[in-house]
Amino acid sequence: MDMTTEKPYHKVNQQLNHAVPRGKAYFSTGATITNITPKVLKDILSIQAQFKLDIPQAKTMVGFEIYNTNKILEVPNEAMAFACRGPQSNVLINVSWAAEDVDKVNLEEVREKVKEIIGAAQGDQIKVEPSYGNYGTFPLPI
Secondary structure, three states, X not given: OOOOOOXXXXXXXXXXXXXXXXXXXXXXXXXXXXXXXXXXXXXXXXXXXXXXXXXXXXXXXXXXXXXXXXXXXXXXHHHOOOOEEOOOEEEEEEEEEEHHHHHHOOHHHHHHHHHHHHHHHHOOXXXXXXXXXXXXXXXXXX
8 A cells, every 4th residue: 555645744753652652661773775785784683683582571673764865865955954965865763661671771781772773774785974964974883
């Protein structure tokens, strides 16, 4: 089923609100990727599956913002705002756990798992600087 459609920015920005209720603990970060391949996706899913086994209290979500960066790059920087204009796409990584599990989740262990996901996403790709970016330099700090 194709559910793609044009939406106002504030609607897109609110799409995941239902998944982040108040009272939960969250750890979010991101990475960039220039070449999404089946192997990269398989590696990330493998790490995520192990993450779930190792830290069952923590729920993980990895989202890929996949879009045609060539089209974005056709538009001059001063013509429109865009979170990151360059040859890379964003990878969003979110980990959450319930308030009652706060003492059961080791944040350092979560950070190490997230670093593994970032490593799998970026692999040996050349780190690129965006020609325009609202988020500063990439990759985002952990």
